[in-house]
Amino acid sequence: METTASAGWTFEELAGDPGTFYSGYFGKQPLLRRGALARRTEELLSVGRLDDLLAMETVPPAYLRVARNGQGVSSKAYTRVVRAGGAALSETVVPEQVYELFRSGATVTWNYLHHLLPSARRLVDTLAQSLGAPAEAVAFLTPAGHDGYAPHHDPVDVFVVQTSGTKHWRVWDRPEASRGDSATYTAEELGAPALQTTLHPGDVLYLPYGTPHAAAAGDQVSLHLSLTVERRRWRDLLAETVQQVLADEAFADSVRPDRDLDGPAHARMTALLCERLAAAAPAAPAPRPQGGTRPPREFQRLASLTGLTPAARLRRSPVPVELGRSDGGKTRLTAAGHTVAVPDAVAGALRLLEAGGSLPAGELFPGASEPRSLSAAASLTRLGVLEPVPATGGTPR
Ligand SMILES: [Fe+2]
Incomplete structure (x- = not known):
């Protein structure tokens, strides 16, 4: 589905300057950032990518919600039970039935899109780490001219990223009296919206938890991604x-x-x-994203490591490393959940690389033969502690 590896995301891309965001908006008031992700919307999500996901015919029903005229549609209307030898094996989404509901004006919501789409996973991980709380990605695909959901508020902070078409948003001030974690409203009880705006692809709208909102598609099919973050109170x-x-x-x-x-x-x-x-120190903030500190695309990374030559230049990767004390000429090294013993001279070379720069693989083990040095370099590269310096230019760390 993704043909090229896309780079990671930064919190600043979504929220702007963190100092301004935390002091002026976080948990307080909406923030609209026009064009904040304008150059990266295709990379993040597209309507065609949702077609591709549906075409896989493996989407479990829990990943889809369908709503028409603000009301949920029973999943029986777009799923079937796969049977083998008379026994029910699993329930699966039927693409044609989903398309039929969409043609008739239903909004299709994709829950947990970060489980299915690597680009959404990377953005969710960035958000979870920055805010120190669990985050999720939910995509809303709305037919031209239709409302998504009735005015409501959610129990989470939301970053809305418009990726295709346009969507008109109405946002109200939080009611004085709390209505709990989630609630729906009528337009009458909310009165005039505090903010009315049309989001275009690349626009980002931050809504603090508890902010009443409603959205309707413009004259084209509208797709937006809601990145939700649980509150850490x-x-x-x-x-x-x-x-x-x-x-x-x-x-x-x-x-x-x-x-x-x-x-x-x-x-x-x-x-x-x-x-x-x-x-006591405060409890650790963020749950580590799935995959921990391991670089993404591990198969691809391992495949690219074959044929390491003595002249190949290696540098420290972003994977954190703990070096223990020397014992009998070996130093304990812990990285990516593994502990190994490396010769003291190799640990010394790693400490030098920690400050930046690179070394030929054949010189990683000072005082040892080139094959031994190469073997140590290959082990540490497989572990993810070292990485080859790209031939041209290089990618930022
Ligand atoms: Fe919502």
């Missing part, structure tokens, strides 16, 4: 920090119900918890 962060502190053995004894619930023991343990909390 103080209560979430502190609950995680408390959990980390409570994992200590000091809190592992059984509670004696006849003595401990309101006596001095309870006061002592509460004081201990407060003391430990005051000294």
Whole structure:
């Protein structure tokens, strides 16, 4: 589906200057960034790419939602059960039935598009890491001139990226009295929108959680990607920090119900918890994106490594490396979930490369023969610690 590897995304591409975003908009008010992704919309998502996905005939029903006139359509209208020998094997989406619903004015929503599309996965990973919270990608394909969903708010922050056609958005101020995590509204109860705008391909609209909104397609088929990010509230962060502190053995004894619930023991343990909390580091922020620190396209990377020559120049990759202490001439090296022992001289060369620059593969192991140096270089390259310097120009790290 993707013929060329696309580069990663930056948080700045979506949100602009992070300082301005966090202080002025994050969790507070909508932000419209015209043309922010204008040069990369095709790379991110296109209508044709959704056709290709549907044509695979392997889309599980959970990935699609269909809504007409603001109401959900039962999945029975566009799925069938695959049978073998009389037994139901799985339920699958029937492309022609989805197209028929779309022709009749239904909006087709693709949940978890980052599970299916590498470009969406990369953008979602960037967002999740930057905001330190789980993120997802959902695509909305709306026929020309139709409404998507009735006015509502969502329990998440949303970055809307328009990728094809246009969509008209109405956005209202958050109601004074909270209506919970999600709610739908009538236009009457919301009154005049605070923002009315038409998004064109490449435009990005940020909506903080709880912001009521409604969208309708223009005179063409409209496709937009909603990147949703769960809120990480103080209560979430502190609950995680408390959990980390409570994992200590000091809190592992059984509670004696006849003595401990309101006596001095309870006061002592509460004081201990407060003391430990005051000294604790905050819980780790972002869940690591799937794949961790491994470079994308691992098969392709491994395939490109065959035939490493002594003259091939290698540099440190972005994969983090921990070098332990030297023991008996070997240094423990941990990277990408693996721990190996490397000769001290190789560890020394890696420390030099950490500062930048490159080395010929045949010189990675100072004092050793060229074949041994080459063998060490090949091992560390397979592990992802080293990478070949591109022949021309080079790609930014
Ligand atoms: Fe929404």
